[in-house]
Amino acid sequence: IPPAPPSIPSPPEQQAFRVNVNSPSGSPTLNGRVELFCETNPPLSYAIYEWLMDGRVVSSGQRYYVYRWTRDFFNKNIVCRATVNGRRQEFTYVKKLEATRERELMLRPPPGPQLAVRVGDRKELHCEIDGGSTSGNQVQWFFNSQPLSETQLSQYNIGRLDRVRVSILVVKSVNAINEGQYECRIPGGTKEIFLLVLGERATLEVNPAKESIQVGAVNAEFHCRISNVQGVRNTNLKWYFLGAYPNGPRQPINLRDWQLRNPELTYESSFISLAVPGSLYHAGWYLCVAPNDMTAKGQLHVTGAPEPIRVVVTPREVRVRPNQQVTIDCVATQSGRSVGQPTFSFQSGRALSSDPRFRSFPSGQGRISLQVYGLTMRDANLVVICTYQSVTDRAVIIVENVCGVNTFRCGDGRCIDRSLRCNGVPDCQDRSDEDPSACQMCDPLEIKCEFYNGRPALKQTYSYNWKCDGEDDCGNGFDEANCKYNGTQCGGTHFACYNGPVIPRAFMCDNEPDCPTGEDDNQCSPVPTITTLQRGPERVKIGQTVRLTCTAAGKPLPKVLWRFNWRCLRDASRMTFDNW
Numbered sequence: 001i002p003p004a005p006p007s008i009p010s011p012p013e014q015q016a017f018r019v020n021v022n023s024p025s026g027s028p029t030l031n032g033r034v035e036l037f038c039e040t041n042p043p044l045s046y047a048i049y050e051w052l053m054d055g056r057v058v059s060s061g062q063r064y065y066v067y068r069w070t071r072d073f074f075n076k077n078i079v080c081r082a083t084v085n086g087r088r089q090e091f092t093y094v095k096k097l098e099a100t101r102e103r104e105l106m107l108r109p110p111p112g113p114q115l116a117v118r119v120g121d122r123k124e125l126h127c128e129i130d131g132g133s134t135s136g137n138q139v140q141w142f143f144n145s146q147p148l149s150e151t152q153l154s155q156y157n158i159g160r161l162d163r164v165r166v167s168i169l170v171v172k173s174v175n176a177i178n179e180g181q182y183e184c185r186i187p188g189g190t191k192e193i194f195l196l197v198l199g200e201r202a203t204l205e206v207n208p209a210k211e212s213i214q215v216g217a218v219n220a221e222f223h224c225r226i227s228n229v230q231g232v233r234n235t236n237l238k239w240y241f242l243g244a245y246p247n248g249p250r251q252p253i254n255l256r257d258w259q260l261r262n263p264e265l266t267y268e269s270s271f272i273s274l275a276v277p278g279s280l281y282h283a284g285w286y287l288c289v290a291p292n293d294m295t296a297k298g299q300l301h302v303t304g305a306p307e308p309i310r311v312v313v314t315p316r317e318v319r320v321r322p323n324q325q326v327t328i329d330c331v332a333t334q335s336g337r338s339v340g341q342p343t344f345s346f347q348s349g350r351a352l353s354s355d356p357r358f359r360s361f362p363s364g365q366g367r368i369s370l371q372v373y374g375l376t377m378r379d380a381n382l383v384v385i386c387t388y389q390s391v392t393d394r395a396v397i398i399v400e401n402v403c404g405v406n407t408f409r410c411g412d413g414r415c416i417d418r419s420l421r422c423n424g425v426p427d428c429q430d431r432s433d434e435d436p437s438a439c440q441m442c443d444p445l446e447i448k449c450e451f452y453n454g455r456p457a458l459k460q461t462y463s464y465n466w467k468c469d470g471e472d473d474c475g476n477g478f479d480e481a482n483c484k485y486n487g488t489q490c491g492g493t494h495f496a497c498y499n500g501p502v503i504p505r506a507f508m509c510d511n512e513p514d515c516p517t518g519e520d521d522n523q524c525s526p527v528p529t530i531t532t533l534q535r536g537p538e539r540v541k542i543g544q545t546v547r548l549t550c551t552a553a554g555k556p557l558p559k560v561l562w563r564f565n566w567r568c569l570r571d572a573s574r575m576t577f578d579n580w
Helices: 150-155
Strands: 018-022 034-041 048-053 056-060 063-066 078-084 087-093 104-106 114-118 123-128 140-143 158-162 166-171 180-186 189-198 203-207 210-214 221-227 238-243 258-261 269-274 284-289 295-303 310-314 317-320 326-334 343-346 358-364 367-372 382-388 391-399 407-409 415-417 446-448 461-463 494-496 502-504 529-533 550-553
Touching (some): 034 087, 123 180, 221 295, 310 391, 326 382
Parallel strands (some): 317 391
Antiparallel strands (some): 140 180, 221 269, 284 295, 343 382, 446 461, 494 502, 529 550
């Protein structure tokens, strides 16, 4: 019998093949990078590969990469289609997400497991302690990298049980707010687990997503709604202002400008409404944050004519002696914010750089300072102009043979610093700065320390500016008594942080932020600005009531002090003072 003839391979268009998909990167995990590889069996080098999702081609080639495997990829069909000379075969890859039936879930060293749980399940998260002297009550628990406080445990409907060798978190009834990374930290290591919650997806949205108002309007409002999160109400939602950029730093909304409402009737919706006329200052992004760190944003556009620019010089008039140094400040503002960079010049328009005795330098956003040296009597009534975008203000420097502010004139005409007067050391050649009769006169900047709280004072006096500054200057608490915060008092003793504590006014603008978000050291004024001051003689009749007004501005709010010939007011019992 002759041997059988050798087999002849089928032509490519008739060859049978199958398609298979595997994952060289391992089983997909939430937010991880996934690589899928498609191949024919038997391997066919001339096969053409395509990847499809939802019936659409999303890629080509044997490899398909998902750079961030979100929860939307779970339970989704990813199809690889191989074509060989017109013949097609497909393989469907799907990573199913099924809820674990285990009640006790063990945390493991990183990377910990990712497990799916269903809404309404009761789960125990076990952090086992492997030897050592650590006990359960020393374990530190974290959720999404944030420490879990007692308040948050209650808010997330979680109980905690600590024993000798284990610490257990009990999620009493799982809901969307419980989704995330749990960590337990013990000496020598960390263990973790990630819970994926199956069920209705939690949602958080801000409406309207974009809002536009005119300058001066008060009809701006945003509302934030959270859905499908058990136990979370509108009072648990937090509002922040991000500024001009959607990813800007979070700042608590200014509750002086915005009214926050959390109605009981719509307990899943929180509202903020503009309570003052809208300005460019209010334009930007507003962020709503839920307890599980879900976020949603809305943007406010403010249109219309911009508010006018203001330029303010301080002081507007200064009297100095020849060769005395002078400092003048200028600030440009718009819509309550410092803007641009103003400049100083002479009234004639001549640049200050033409006179070496004048030196100007930026002293902050929208601020400039001018220092003047070596003035003579020939410079009397010198006018300097501060300008920003054609808006101006002016200051007059009057040179005269008198002592300046905060100085004392000796009997021989020499000027010394005011702090050297009545300090027990003669600084004037004629000793007039230590005249006993003059030193016993009342000084409105020095207040007597009195017997208080059953104890005598350790010092005789304290400075007017040290009242209610948080430090005991008298030694018995007298200067810190009766310092109750009054939010309506102009230039009061305290400052209220946004959504935070109340701090002494003396803590403001000291280059050391004391408020949680630092607003006590933002936009500080180099010196206060006197915006309104009655000048010139006031002619009155005997017995007539006289009203004098002084208006000052700045941050911190200035304290206004009244004097009579640089001393205490005479017969102050007949006088009343109103601050607003």
